[in-house]
Amino acid sequence: MMPGPRRDRIVGLIVSYALLISVAAVFLVPLLFMLVASLKPDLDVLAESNSLKAFWPGRLENNYFEAFITSDFTRIFLNSVIITGSVVALGTLINSMAGYALAWVPFKGQRLVLAFVVAMYIVPFQAVAIPLLLFFSGVQIVDTYLVQIIPFIASPFFIYLFYSFFLDLPKELFEAARIDGAGIVRSYVSIALPLIKPALATSAILSFLLIWGGLFWPVMVTRTEASRPITVGLSQVAGMLPTQWGDIMAMSVAISAPILIVFLIFQPAFIRSIASSGLKG
Amino acid sequence: MAVLIAFLAIPFLAAIGLSLTNQRFVSPLPTRFVGLENYTRILEDPRFIHALTNNVVFALIVPAAQTTLGLGLALMVNQRLPGISIFRAIYFAPVVMVLTVVAVVWRLMLAQSGLINAGIGVFSGGSFQLNWLHDPHLAFPAIMIMSIWQNVGFQMILLLAGLQAIPAELYEAGRVDGANAFRQFWHITLPGMRNTLVFVLTVSMISSFSLFDQPYVMTGGGPLDATQTMMLLMVQVGFDEERIGEASAIAVIFFIFVLALALIAQRVGRQRGEMG
Numbered sequence: 001m002m003p004g005p006r007r008d009r010i011v012g013l014i015v016s017y018a019l020l021i022s023v024a025a026v027f028l029v030p031l032l033f034m035l036v037a038s039l040k041p042d043l044d045v046l047a048e049s050n051s052l053k054a055f056w057p058g059r060l061e062n063n064y065f066e067a068f069i070t071s072d073f074t075r076i077f078l079n080s081v082i083i084t085g086s087v088v089a090l091g092t093l094i095n096s097m098a099g100y101a102l103a104w105v106p107f108k109g110q111r112l113v114l115a116f117v118v119a120m121y122i123v124p125f126q127a128v129a130i131p132l133l134l135f136f137s138g139v140q141i142v143d144t145y146l147v148q149i150i151p152f153i154a155s156p157f158f159i160y161l162f163y164s165f166f167l168d169l170p171k172e173l174f175e176a177a178r179i180d181g182a183g184i185v186r187s188y189v190s191i192a193l194p195l196i197k198p199a200l201a202t203s204a205i206l207s208f209l210l211i212w213g214g215l216f217w218p219v220m221v222t223r224t225e226a227s228r229p230i231t232v233g234l235s236q237v238a239g240m241l242p243t244q245w246g247d248i249m250a251m252s253v254a255i256s257a258p259i260l261i262v263f264l265i266f267q268p269a270f271i272r273s274i275a276s277s278g279l280k281g
Numbered sequence: 282m283a284v285l286i287a288f289l290a291i292p293f294l295a296a297i298g299l300s301l302t303n304q305r306f307v308s309p310l311p312t313r314f315v316g317l318e319n320y321t322r323i324l325e326d327p328r329f330i331h332a333l334t335n336n337v338v339f340a341l342i343v344p345a346a347q348t349t350l351g352l353g354l355a356l357m358v359n360q361r362l363p364g365i366s367i368f369r370a371i372y373f374a375p376v377v378m379v380l381t382v383v384a385v386v387w388r389l390m391l392a393q394s395g396l397i398n399a400g401i402g403v404f405s406g407g408s409f410q411l412n413w414l415h416d417p418h419l420a421f422p423a424i425m426i427m428s429i430w431q432n433v434g435f436q437m438i439l440l441l442a443g444l445q446a447i448p449a450e451l452y453e454a455g456r457v458d459g460a461n462a463f464r465q466f467w468h469i470t471l472p473g474m475r476n477t478l479v480f481v482l483t484v485s486m487i488s489s490f491s492l493f494d495q496p497y498v499m500t501g502g503g504p505l506d507a508t509q510t511m512m513l514l515m516v517q518v519g520f521d522e523e524r525i526g527e528a529s530a531i532a533v534i535f536f537i538f539v540l541a542l543a544l545i546a547q548r549v550g551r552q553r554g555e556m557g
């Protein structure tokens with residue numbers, strides 16, 4: 001017989017893990033279901049989705065080949081890569097420069113501009129989408145990459161994020177750089193930027209998630225597969241009858257895989273970044 | 282800065298302006314000022330009533346459920362156990378997933394002969410054939426359940442940070458005074474988390490009003506407008522039906538809700554001391 005307290009501890013551990021594991025199942029089941037379904041023939045996906053066979057690929061079918069080779073999914077996937085890559089790169093550059101200017105480059109009306117940035121943070125993109133749509137139709141660049149990139153480069157949230165990170169840097173650092181003859185650009189690139197890596201990571205991760213998964217704006221501004229991103233492509237394929245569930249699940253896995261892999265590698269940075277925002281509901 | 286003005290400030294003023302005109306996408310008639318006509322027309326549109334009701338119901342139920350469940354999850358993953366960070370990552374994983382993908386997978390799971398009905402059947406011993414997304418009474422609850430599942434990990438992480446910020450001495454003092462686990466939770470944990478809880482709740486309530494992806498992918502707003510939302514309707518009216526004036530009116534009403542919630546959150550935050 002084990003002594004009482006030790007036995008209680010072991011029982012407690014078993015209960016804790018049992019609870020942790022059963023809750024984990026609630027979150028993993030849909031992901032596992034998606035992965036297994038992506039390997040099945042279309043008809044088996046729905047037919048087997050109400051039994052344990054849902055988690056076991058019986059007859060296999062290479063839906064990935066079908067999705068990437070025989071449909072325009074490859075094109076759509078590349079569209080998303082280009083659009084997302086552009087927004088992440090340009091946005092991080094522009095917003096960090098703006099944040100730096102607000103923090104360390106004195107200019108006239110600085111306080112006013114800062115107040116304006118904070119005020120703009122409250123305006124959700126959805127509230128300005130209709131006038132923007134009208135404008136982009138007017139200048140005739142709907143159904144392009146540009147229309148999906150331009151509105152998302154400058155962001156008051158990221159400018160403010162960079163501003164507060166830059167502001168926390170010690171003043172002496174920039175004074176020393178000035179004495180050494182470094183200009184504004186030099187001290188931004190070689191002194192300030194390397195010190196705010198967490199902010200750069202947050203900006204990159206959040207804008208990646210927002211653009212890669214964005215559906216609302218692309219629904220309005222894309223018409224053809226020349227510019228259509230993965231989200232619109234997937235929801236269109238999912239709306240066609242008869243529903244090709246195997247292909248759809250293969251596309252879903254292909255869309256999720258890059259995020260999940262990056263998430264697993266940079267998990268702490270990822271979680272920290274998302275915690276610093278009110279990303280989505 | 283010019284970019285911000287060009288893509289946020291001016292369009293927002295334009296939205297207010299457009300909401301007062303009869304602007305169409307392509308129209309033989311010249312655009313003219315129509316006063317509040319768009320607003321009265323939108324407020325009389327049964328689809329808008331459905332949309333607004335759904336947004337409010339969502340904002341009242343989903344954030345509260347997510348915060349409650351998120352607090353439970355945060356307490357679970359706050360234990361010092363080997364491998365706990367794996368569970369933390371698993372619970373958080375749906376948050377980083379693309380919402381469109383999650384919605385498509387759930388559409389399949391919610392099918393009449395799908396996984397969810399089978400799961401309910403196993404646990405209740407009966408056979409269930411609920412037609413979730415085609416039943417006007419079940420479609421919106423299904424979307425709410427999916428949304429809770431998808432984003433509860435976000436609440437968990439914020440609340441976990443709040444939990445860990447409570448000084449350990451408080452719990453020690455509680456134990457010395459003979460407080461059991463429940464009393465410690467009620468008298469130490471909850472008061473210590475009040476700011477975090479209010480913040481998490483309001484952030485989620487604000488984003489409740491931009492609900493779009495789930496109904497767009499899963500139901501298209503149907504059946505019988507049972508899953509209509511303001512943002513979905515704005516796209517339908519403004520983009521599909523090309524009535525820019527009315528869509529702008531929806532945008533302005535949407536913004537008023539978001540602004541009101543943000544101001545309330547700020548005021549509550551100031552009363553309770555500083556807030557994230």
